[in-house]
Amino acid sequence: MVPRISAFALVLFLASCVAQPDAASAEQCAARPAALTDLAAMRDAAKRSMAYPLGGGVTADSVYADLETQARAAATKAEHLRVLEAFVYALGDHHAHLSKNGPLSPRLVPSNASVWVESRNGDLVVAEVRSGSPARGAGLREGMVIERIDGQPVSEALKPPPATPEYAEAMRGFAARVALAGTHSHDAVIVARGAGAVEARLSQPVEKDEGLASLNFPRPDVALIRLHNSIGNTDLTPVFSGIMKQAGKAKTIILDLRDTPSGGDSVVAKPLMAWFADGQRGYQKHERGGKSWIERVNGRRDHFQGKLIVLVDHWTGSMGEGAAIGLRSAAGATLVGTPMAGLRGAIESFPVPCLGVSVRLPVERLYSVEGTPRELAAPDVVVTEAELAAAETRDAILERALSLLR
Numbered sequence: 001m002v003p004r005i006s007a008f009a010l011v012l013f014l015a016s017c018v019a020q021p022d023a024a025s026a027e028q029c030a031a032r033p034a035a036l037t038d039l040a041a042m043r044d045a046a047k048r049s050m051a052y053p054l055g056g057g058v059t060a061d062s063v064y065a066d067l068e069t070q071a072r073a074a075a076t077k078a079e080h081l082r083v084l085e086a087f088v089y090a091l092g093d094h095h096a097h098l099s100k101n102g103p104l105s106p107r108l109v110p111s112n113a114s115v116w117v118e119s120r121n122g123d124l125v126v127a128e129v130r131s132g133s134p135a136r137g138a139g140l141r142e143g144m145v146i147e148r149i150d151g152q153p154v155s156e157a158l159k160p161p162p163a164t165p166e167y168a169e170a171m172r173g174f175a176a177r178v179a180l181a182g183t184h185s186h187d188a189v190i191v192a193r194g195a196g197a198v199e200a201r202l203s204q205p206v207e208k209d210e211g212l213a214s215l216n217f218p219r220p221d222v223a224l225i226r227l228h229n230s231i232g233n234t235d236l237t238p239v240f241s242g243i244m245k246q247a248g249k250a251k252t253i254i255l256d257l258r259d260t261p262s263g264g265d266s267v268v269a270k271p272l273m274a275w276f277a278d279g280q281r282g283y284q285k286h287e288r289g290g291k292s293w294i295e296r297v298n299g300r301r302d303h304f305q306g307k308l309i310v311l312v313d314h315w316t317g318s319m320g321e322g323a324a325i326g327l328r329s330a331a332g333a334t335l336v337g338t339p340m341a342g343l344r345g346a347i348e349s350f351p352v353p354c355l356g357v358s359v360r361l362p363v364e365r366l367y368s369v370e371g372t373p374r375e376l377a378a379p380d381v382v383v384t385e386a387e388l389a390a391a392e393t394r395d396a397i398l399e400r401a402l403s404l405l406r
Contacts, residue, residue, distance in 0.1 A: 025353035034354035035074035045350040055092020056163030095343040100357040103185035111261040116314040119172035138200035142385035148191040223247035226256040231264025263318025276331035283326030285367040317341035329369040335379040
């Protein structure tokens with residue numbers, strides 16, 4: 001079976017191999033506190049290259065000023081890393097991250113999140129519980145309100161990034177999602193209340209070895225193809241081609257993109273989309289540096305000509321979101337599910353001189369061909385939180401997709 005290695009995982013691996021800074025950087029780092037040098041480098045990269053404002057509506061300069069004292073005092077590599085992580089956290093953007101982690105580093109959202117929460121009128125509301133997660137097995141359901149995190153009331157447990165008043169609630173939701181994802185050495189434990197109280201440890205789902213993609217037939221004329229966080233793996237291309245040949249006689253294909261939280265690469269996504277496009281079609285609009293252009297996909301001569309439904313949820317991330325909106329624009333797909341991860345833009349890596357790590361920032365705005373910002377793209381058929389909760393352990397999104405075929 002082909003191993004699953006995402007492009008994101010490869011980036012982390014390569015970045016972790018960065019050894020010592022070069023001679024020029026070493027001299028620069030010796031001239032003043034190393035953490036302060038790195039903090040200034042990250043501030044400058046954000047000011048120069050980020051395509052979006054900070055999530056909290058504040059400035060990179062104000063974040064730098066807030067962290068300057070902490071950076072000057074950082075005496076160990078662990079303290080140095082904490083400063084850089086605090087800067088990334090203050091960006092209020094789930095797509096921004098560092099290339100290196102420690103035991104106390106926050107896990108990534110949505111990749112390592114088992115629950116998606118939002119702040120609504122002061123309450124932390126569960127918007128979605130990941131299918132197959134221990135949290136769902138513990139009874140956590142959509143619509144419940146989280147009251148305690150790691151034994152503390154929510155008001156004490158959360159420290160949102162700095163924000164102007166109009167962004168304060170959004171940043172509270174951001175902070176909650178990061179807190180609930182836990183750290184690399186700690187699972188968050190929550191207490192939530194709905195009809196009754198539920199306590200759940202938000203541990204990571206046990207990963208099944210299902211290959212890069214899998215195929216089954218929920219009905220004789222319906223093929224269900226699931227991708228398993230593999231849009232960053234070039235080995236997916238031949239695997240998907242083999243699956244499409246097996247699924248070719250189906251009248252409807254349901255493509256499940258709900259396990260793509262790590263995103264991927266258009267080099268992998270475009271050959272996948274080519275199976276569904278008739279001729280050359282635009283699938284995504286890019287905007288950077290005052291220029292904009294449409295990225296296109298060339299359909300295959302033997303492309304699938306039946307009905308295409310794409311399943312999405314909060315764990316459809318980055319290139320998964322790009323593939324979803326691309327298939328809607330280029331192949332007329334119907335998107336069914338919940339809002340996606342809403343990861344902003346295309347990201348690029350910027351080296352940080354002293355600690356030998358990189359920060360990845362969104363540098364390019366992305367839109368559907370029709371002009372909707374990718375991070376705001378919504379499914380055509382929305383499955384509500386009430387439907388998800390009522391389904392218990394059944395797959396409400398797949399059931400809704402199948403109901404469209406009756």
